[in-house]
Amino acid sequence: MKKYNDNSVPYITHQELSTLDTDVILLDSREFKEYQTSHLKNAIHVGYDHFKIDSIPKKIPNKASQIIVYCSVGIRSESIGDSLKKAGYKNVKNLFGGIFEWKNNDLPIFNAVEKETDSVHTFSLKWSQWLKKGIKVYE
Numbered sequence: 001m002k003k004y005n006d007n008s009v010p011y012i013t014h015q016e017l018s019t020l021d022t023d024v025i026l027l028d029s030r031e032f033k034e035y036q037t038s039h040l041k042n043a044i045h046v047g048y049d050h051f052k053i054d055s056i057p058k059k060i061p062n063k064a065s066q067i068i069v070y071c072s073v074g075i076r077s078e079s080i081g082d083s084l085k086k087a088g089y090k091n092v093k094n095l096f097g098g099i100f101e102w103k104n105n106d107l108p109i110f111n112a113v114e115k116e117t118d119s120v121h122t123f124s125l126k127w128s129q130w131l132k133k134g135i136k137v138y139e
Contacts, residue, residue: 009069009077009094011096013097014101014105024068026068027043040102048076057087063090067091069093072121073127073130074097100130104133118135119137122136
């Protein structure tokens, strides 16, 4: 992670997120096919390649909301988190290790019809090396 991120968005670990007892808004910053394969429960898809910051105030009008952004491992989500911070969102965190680390720790993920799944879209064969548990899906 240190190679790709500059820690401009503070991290939250899977342990911290899985035990939060307050409301958080989860934003999935992967592409739609990745999100459809699996995502964290109640996550909102915002994408990366076609992310539009202008669409966020409609989804999250309160700029003080607690927002957790994630992707596969935490690189794309840092970029989206930066955009949110620049737009005035005050409480943005990046899920350390992304959905891969979440699944590697046996936490639940859900498919397009909100059923629990073991499949994780790994973006590519190269990135799939970081997923240690679950079924690797890539195209």
